[in-house]
Amino acid sequence: xxxxxxxxxxxxxxxxKLAEGEQMLIEGQALLDKLNNEKNDCEQKCDRxxxxxxxxxxxxxxxxxxxxxxKQRLIRATKLLSxxxxxxxxxxxxxSTLNANINFLIGNCVIASGVLS
Numbered sequence: 767x768x769x770x771x772x773x774x775x776x777x778x779x780x781x782x783k784l785a786e787g788e789q790m791l792i793e794g795q796a797l798l799d800k801l802n803n804e805k806n807d808c809e810q811k812c813d814r815x816x817x818x819x820x821x822x823x824x825x826x827x828x829x830x831x832x833x834x835x836x837k838q839r840l841i842r843a844t845k846l847l848s849x850x851x852x853x854x855x856x857x858x859x860x861x862s863t864l865n866a867n868i869n870f871l872i873g874n875c876v877i878a879s880g881v882l883s
Contacts, residue, residue: 867874
């Protein structure tokens with residue numbers, strides 16, 4: 767009986783430390799689970815942000831391409847407008863010449879008929 771008592775006396779601090787260790791293990795495991803959950807949340811957030819960044823990069827490229835296309839269109843439109851401006855001046859001069867010649871139309875017709883006859 768004395769041997770059992772001595773064994774229990776020697777084992778009591780060990781069992782207490784074991785109980786403390788198990789309690790610390792449980793607390794540590796809970797902390798580890800919490801940190802793992804936070805890590806998973808952060809990884810999901812990073813994945814979502816990475817996808818958003820890819821979408822933004824693609825949109826940026828589309829906008830850059832659109833900008834370049836619009837610049838080319840603007841250059842062509844400017845050339846067209848300058849060409850049409852020259853045509854407007856030519857047509858304006860032609861109309862004024864025709865308006866001036868309309869006054870001489872009857873006389874020119876008389877001279878032309880006299881030449882033909």
